[in-house]
Amino acid sequence: MSTLRIDQVSKLFRASAGGGLTPALRGVSFDIDRGEVVTLIGESGSGKTTLGKIVLRLTPASSGKVVFEGDDISVFKGKQLREYYRHVQGVFQDPFSSYNPIYRADRVFELIRGVYFRHTGQQAWDAKIDSALQAVALNPGDVLGKFPHQLSGGQQQRLLIARALLLDVKLLIADEIISMLDASTRVDILNLLVSLKRSGLAILFVTHDLSLGHYVSDRTIILRRGAIVEMGDTVKVFSHPQHPYTRDLLAAVPELHKKWHPAEGEAAFPAGAAGGPDDDADVLRTALPARAGDGQDPGPARTDRPPQPVALEPPPLVQYEEGHFVAAAES
Amino acid sequence: MSVKVENLTVAYRMRAGDVCPVDDVSFAVADGEIMGLAGESGCGKSTLGNSLIFMEGRMKLLGGQVVVDGQELPIADFRAMQPFRMTRVSLVPQYAMNALNPTRRISKLTTDLLRSHGVREDSVLEEMKRRLRLIGLGEDVLSKYSFELSGGMRQRVTIILSTLLNPSLLIADEVTSALDVSTQRAVGEMLMEFRDRGFVKSVIAITHDLSILAQIADTIMVMYAGRFAEKADAGTIVKAPLHPYTQMLLASLPEVGLRHDRTILTGIPGRPPSLVNPPPGCRFAPRCPFARAKCAQAPPFEQVAPGHHVACWKVSQGWAS
Numbered sequence: 084m085s086t087l088r089i090d091q092v093s094k095l096f097r098a099s100a101g102g103g104l105t106p107a108l109r110g111v112s113f114d115i116d117r118g119e120v121v122t123l124i125g126e127s128g129s130g131k132t133t134l135g136k137i138v139l140r141l142t143p144a145s146s147g148k149v150v151f152e153g154d155d156i157s158v159f160k161g162k163q164l165r166e167y168y169r170h171v172q173g174v175f176q177d178p179f180s181s182y183n184p185i186y187r188a189d190r191v192f193e194l195i196r197g198v199y200f201r202h203t204g205q206q207a208w209d210a211k212i213d214s215a216l217q218a219v220a221l222n223p224g225d226v227l228g229k230f231p232h233q234l235s236g237g238q239q240q241r242l243l244i245a246r247a248l249l250l251d252v253k254l255l256i257a258d259e260i261i262s263m264l265d266a267s268t269r270v271d272i273l274n275l276l277v278s279l280k281r282s283g284l285a286i287l288f289v290t291h292d293l294s295l296g297h298y299v300s301d302r303t304i305i306l307r308r309g310a311i312v313e314m315g316d317t318v319k320v321f322s323h324p325q326h327p328y329t330r331d332l333l334a335a336v337p338e339l340h341k342k343w344h345p346a347e348g349e350a351a352f353p354a355g356a357a358g359g360p361d362d363d364a365d366v367l368r369t370a371l372p373a374r375a376g377d378g379q380d381p382g383p384a385r386t387d388r389p390p391q392p393v394a395l396e397p398p399p400l401v402q403y404e405e406g407h408f409v410a411a412a413e414s
Numbered sequence: 415m416s417v418k419v420e421n422l423t424v425a426y427r428m429r430a431g432d433v434c435p436v437d438d439v440s441f442a443v444a445d446g447e448i449m450g451l452a453g454e455s456g457c458g459k460s461t462l463g464n465s466l467i468f469m470e471g472r473m474k475l476l477g478g479q480v481v482v483d484g485q486e487l488p489i490a491d492f493r494a495m496q497p498f499r500m501t502r503v504s505l506v507p508q509y510a511m512n513a514l515n516p517t518r519r520i521s522k523l524t525t526d527l528l529r530s531h532g533v534r535e536d537s538v539l540e541e542m543k544r545r546l547r548l549i550g551l552g553e554d555v556l557s558k559y560s561f562e563l564s565g566g567m568r569q570r571v572t573i574i575l576s577t578l579l580n581p582s583l584l585i586a587d588e589v590t591s592a593l594d595v596s597t598q599r600a601v602g603e604m605l606m607e608f609r610d611r612g613f614v615k616s617v618i619a620i621t622h623d624l625s626i627l628a629q630i631a632d633t634i635m636v637m638y639a640g641r642f643a644e645k646a647d648a649g650t651i652v653k654a655p656l657h658p659y660t661q662m663l664l665a666s667l668p669e670v671g672l673r674h675d676r677t678i679l680t681g682i683p684g685r686p687p688s689l690v691n692p693p694p695g696c697r698f699a700p701r702c703p704f705a706r707a708k709c710a711q712a713p714p715f716e717q718v719a720p721g722h723h724v725a726c727w728k729v730s731q732g733w734a735s
Contacts, residue, residue: 126594127565235685236455265454266622267682270666277674291594298668298679321670335595336670337625339652343599 084153085114086254086285092147094133107133109310110397120276120286122296125306131289135256139173169199172247176259178239182231189227191246199250215245219275237268258289273299293336297321305329310397315407325409416616417443417583422478424465433689435461437640448609448617450627453637456686459620460508463585465489467503482582500531504576505585511568514560520571521556527575538578545574549604566597570604577614584614590626602630624667628652636660639686639697642715646722656729659698704728
């Protein structure tokens with residue numbers, strides 16, 4: 084039995100009063116096993132955060148089921164829901180706003196204690212905190228009793244992961260947890276996720292950064308406009324990307340040692356056009372094949388009106404090779 | 415040399431005393447050069463960019479001068495700077511795409527902006543339309559409100575606005591940071607194209623993202639805790655960096671193709687020093703695996719090869735690793 088099974092989950096938002104419904108998620112299905120990191124990659128507006136929120140019960144799905152260890156989570160109430168959160172926890176993008184600046188940072192531990200460990204003695208509690216901090220490679224003396232502003236972003240983010248580890252956590256939703264951190268501390272958090280995964284934790288790693296996803300995950304899911312366009316073993320998806328959208332994403336990733344290829348074999352900017360009568364050409368369009376006609380089609384960014392209503396029905400997934408699925412192209 | 419900055423020191427006035435996120439830095443940017451300015455949060459890169467055009471009330475110029483096209487800029491004098499803004503030096507501040515007034519159409523907003531700089535809009539509007547078409551946006555953007563545009567479109571509109579009067583220097587602060595990879599690429603290529611077409615002579619691109627700079631910048635300056643650590647052409651910084659900080663920063667970047675089961679990347683232990691009371695001498699020394707007694711003195715920012723400047727005793731004195 085997988086730790087988490089997401090079954091045909093859709094989510095519709097009403098974009099404006101009297102307006103139509105905008106699909107944020109369209110028939111998304113996948114599962115996560117124990118000790119597995121699944122990366123959810125997508126641009127802003129692709130629905131990746133919405134999915135994380137649905138799993139954390141922060142927002143309900145419009146249709147479909149989320150099943151945790153065999154139980155449909157949508158029916159959980161009261162004690163059951165509390166037990167669910169004992170096993171499923173989230174850490175989010177901005178560590179600086181996850182803390183109340185008025186209180187000491189380790190208050191996040193006390194809040195958990197009030198709900199889940201009311202009968203745990205002080206000594207046992209301290210030992211628990213010690214081992215949780217150890218697991219995230221924090222030195223208790225460096226962080227306990229400090230205010231949030233006295234901690235670095237990396238320390239704050241680790242403290243939040245330690246908070247999740249205090250519970251009997253089996254699934255961690257990590258939503259862009261390193262995008263606000265500096266490069267020099269980012270990789271430590273990534274390595275921490277790897278070691279947690281090795282100890283059996285299932286992790287849903289939500290990111291827009293392909294290189295981070297590739298480094299850390301076992302399976303990769305590419306979301307576009309709320310639907311899965313490609314899904315499978317991380318190495319397979321990255322080495323033989325099949326969907327044009329995945330290819331475009333990979334081609335646009337800035338790499339240190341390789342310059343961007345001019346799109347489609349021609350120079351992104353036609354030479355000699357400067358100042359000439361022809362320089363009204365949509366020169367940048369070649370660099371953005373996925374968004375041809377940018378003027379009319381603002382693409383799937385969060386604040387956009389959708390260019391045309393997307394079909395609620397997701398494009399069907401076809402198996403390309405073992406453990407590697409690709410969606411049919413959408414118009 | 416189109417831009418020349420000498421011994422610039424900028425402080426923030428705080429209760430604890432003056433804090434200098436820009437501490438005695440000198441550099442030059444040539445015509446047609448895109449200089450990347452990279453560093454971690456709090457290293458002073460944005461303060462440096464802002465100080466060249468817009469000294470906030472809490473900022474104080476402690477010394478140094480800025481010369482653009484042979485003319486010294488009165489950067490400490492907020493009002494005297496006004497004629498130079500947008501015409502000589504332009505800034506795209508961080509999160510600028512969120513600064514477009516949502517209650518004004520882009521055309522009205524442009525008109526307001528131009529008038530506040532004493533420019534009649536009809537002389538420039540044609541050019542703006544041309545540039546919009548050039549980057550594939552179409553002139554109907556002018557009749558839209560900012561919230562009708564995607565983040566990438568807004569970012570490109572702000573860059574067009576700030577370069578409309580063909581400034582000599584554009585300071586682009588984290589213009590690619592909040593964007594998706596494909597839009598990042600479009601914005602990066604737009605900066606290069608605007609430079610190539612002479613819409614702007616030189617660019618200082620401020621970002622924490624070295625891989626974007628490897629794509630668009632001609633030279634890269636790496637900054638650490640208010641001082642310069644290393645400057646060289648982009649290829650040298652990426653392939654053969656000399657400063658231990660640059661080396662460790664690059665080693666901590668995951669690239670597509672790296673997997674945790676093959677290569678374990680390492681971060682840089684510790685964190686940057688507080689600028690309230692920075693360590694004497696080399697500011698990276700407390701985190702540097704090569705630090706020696708000599709590092710208690712500040713290393714000079716020296717040229718070690720043509721166009722390659724480094725502030726590190728290990729490099730200038732030739733210590734073995």
